[in-house]
């Protein structure tokens with residue numbers, strides 16, 4: 001790994017200034033993606049800006065109809081939070097199923113979203129729960145945040161400060177994990193938010209996406225049986241050594257059904 | 271060069287380190303505590319697990335500078351002076367290891383698991399050890415060892 005200048009700013013403003021002072025700065029959150037990437041020489045930042053002591057990026061709060069989580073909240077903290085378990089149990093469950101215990105103790109919500117791995121779990125929750133990604137500059141609605149494989153609407157140096165989730169009246173996440181990495185081969189988050197159903201799929205395509213046909217069917221009848229006959233075209237799905245596009249297309253429908261059942265209190269979702 | 275001050279196995283330590291120095295290399299190369307292993311470069315195997323402020327983390331996926339101010343426990347810090355702790359003893363008795371390369375990470379992860387959940391089911395143990403890979407045992411005896419160790423630790 002090439003050496004770099006290490007900084008640990010105490011405020012968002014200091015973090016931004018530190019980033020701007022670097023020719024090639026990189027924010028460091030939990031390091032569970034960035035450090036492996038740096039070890040492989042795929043990223044060689046001139047400066048690493050550690051976000052771990054910035055208080056404004058911490059904390060979980062519930063206000064009428066929404067749940068706000070600071071960017072530096074770890075997956076383990078979200079999974080164990082009584083506030084999250086009460087407001088959106090499916091979100092606590094999702095966080096508790098990311099990777100493994102050690103990854104959950106370090107990895108963060110903000111890091112996961114900024115990275116936007118096509119197989120990451122949080123993007124499905126953010127999109128299905130009609131969340132807003134909050135940054136040091138603005139508020140980005142989920143529908144405009146995920147722009148492609150490892151691509152987001154964030155500008156260079158823009159810092160995620162937190163996420164504001166809508167509290168759903170029904171929600172569940174069902175994931176078919178890759179048995180080795182635990183990343184999603186297909187993960188489907190189904191939520192009924194403000195009266196409308198949203199279905200978001202991760203792991204199967206080059207980025208998280210919604211399935212309009214499933215949403216329309218579930219809007220009429222929020223039962224797994226309503227998904228009968230719906231298929232997802234495999235043209236735009238991923239195919240790799242783990243699964244073909246056709247297999248992933250099939251998994252999406254199965255996981256969607258499981259998620260709806262779980263949201264209705266039937267059976268267990270992942 | 272940044273200076274870090276931390277506690278390792280209850281001993282205060284301070285050192286100048288390069289930003290890029292991994293916590294695992296600090297533990298092994300600088301402090302000479304070679305019980306913590308490196309089994310991969312993809313953050314997947316868990317041979318390098320240590321406790322940072324009581325929580326298991328992969329020390330190959332953390333910079334030494336990120337451990338400034340932290341309390342670190344390595345495998346060397348969990349055994350009594352001359353002997354094994356009850357969980358290590360259970361690994362020995364239940365044949366929870368063959369080559370032993372993964373064992374320090376397994377023990378550190380399982381210690382934390384038992385602290386949170388003193389009476390884990392087999393499913394809890396398997397879920398808790400998802401971040402620790404073993405190329406030898408097929409896991410069966412590891413699960414048994416953790417169950418047996420937990421029982422002794424519950425008293």
Ligand SMILES: Cc1cc2nc3c(=O)[nH]c(=O)nc-3n(C[C@H](O)[C@H](O)[C@H](O)COP(=O)(O)OP(=O)(O)OC[C@H]3O[C@@H](n4cnc5c(N)ncnc54)[C@H](O)[C@@H]3O)c2cc1C
Pocket residue numbers: 026027028029030031032033034035051071072097098099100103106107108109110111112114115117119120121122158159160161181182183184312313314
């Ligand atoms: C073995 C293993 C298994 C995993 N399994 C899963 C899984 O099953 N599901 C899953 O979803 N993920 C999985 N992950 C990824 C994990 O969740 C990471 O923690 C996450 O992707 C990145 O979060 P981080 O906090 O570690 O970010 P870092 O690695 O610190 O940063 C990642 C990127 O985001 C940027 N960044 C970080 N924070 C911010 C911020 N606040 N604002 C702007 N940019 C920021 C960084 O500059 C960097 O480019 C796994 C990782 C490992 C090592």
Ligand code: FES
Pocket residue numbers: 307308309310311312313314315316317318319328329330331
């Ligand atoms: S050495 Fe393999 S996870 Fe750390």
Ligand code: FES
Pocket residue numbers: 366367368369370371372373403404405406407
């Ligand atoms: S005993 Fe050899 S890797 Fe686990």
